[in-house]
Amino acid sequence: MQxxxxxxxxxxxxxxxxxxANRNMLRQKIKQLDPDTDLVILPEMFTSGFxxxxxxVSExxxxxxxxxxxxxxxxxxIAITGSVVITEQDRFYNRLLFVHPEGTVEQYDKKHAFSLAGEDEVYDTGNDRLIVVYKGWKICPLICYDLRFPVWSRNTEDYDMLLYVANWPLPRISSWDILLQARAVENLCYCIGVNRVGEDHNGHQYPGHSAVYGVLGEQLAFSEKEETVYVTLDKQKITHYRKKLRFLDDRDDFELL
Known part of the structure; x- marks a missing residue:
């Protein structure tokens, strides 16, 4: 625990x-990371694009x-997380994998398929949220379109970090910025969003805007170019503000049906 x-x-x-090609490229980037890195976050569908x-591309x-x-x-x-296309019993999933340094694997299947792009027509969705415990941190990893659904993201387990991996395009990037900050504020947690950059095969532009927000919505990191962004998170800040403000004590009780 740290x-x-x-x-x-x-x-x-x-x-x-x-x-x-994507694995080889990412290995080079990971190889160049600072040696004291704890967690590496890759974009959504990092072996293929969206x-x-x-x-x-499924495996x-x-x-x-x-x-x-x-x-x-x-x-x-290090721990590594990001989503890839997985096939099981002739079904396809946009699956986030969280792999611990010793090899333990945890998984989350994207709950909200992006119907605007037809994702709901080719991918099955999951119904279970994942809470990862890593080095004493409770992490809730989600995928792209999930960001638009605050009930699914709601902090009912007292997690420390929300984490979104994405292929979020340029035309709606202002929504990405706003919603990442909102998820941090309403859940009194760190919120991390990792997007891609560049242009895909369909001509969609991706502007990055990977970012980290603190428990009060303060922006701790932001980028619009191809790079690796480092942020060191401090759990004592979460503890301090949760004790001081106690907003989560007043959250609504609910059940997802």
Whole structure:
């Protein structure tokens, strides 16, 4: 258990539907990380880009990408998270993988499929939220479109960090900025969003805007270019403001049906 957690947000362009090229590129970026990094966060569908042809890039859970993540996490003694396209029983999932340094794997299937792009027509969705415990931090990892749904993100487990991986395009980037900050404020937690940059095969532009917000909504990091952004989070700040403000004591009780 540790009070300080050093995170690395890898904001990068992606090779379209080329798993090997993306893994090789990301390995080079991870290899260059500061050695005291605790957690590496990759974008949504980091081996392919946001594709609606999952059959072209999908892998089973015992596939090459998960093996690559586990080997990389173990080699550099870091946790790695991001989402990839997974197939199970002839179904496709936009699945976030959280891999601990020793190789333990936790998973979350995107709850809210992005119907505007037809994601709901080709990907199955999950119904269970994931709370990861890593080095004493409780982390709630979610995926892109989930950001628009505050009830799904609501802090009912007293987590310390909300984490969103995304392929969020330029036309709606102001919504990304606003909602990341709002999720931090309403949940009295750190909120991290990792987006990609560049242009995909369909001509969609991605402007980055990967960012980290503190418990009061203060912006701790922000980027619009291809780079790795480092932020060290301090759990004592969460404890301080939750004791001082006690907003979460007044949250509404509810059940998701």
């Amino acid at each position: 009070d300080m957690l050093k995170t690395a947000l890898i904001q990068t362009s992606l090779f379209w539907e080329d798993r090997e 594709t609606m042809t999952p059959e072209a 089973e859970m015992n596939g090459e990408t998960l093996r690559w993540i586990k080997e990389t996490a173990r080699e550099f003694d």
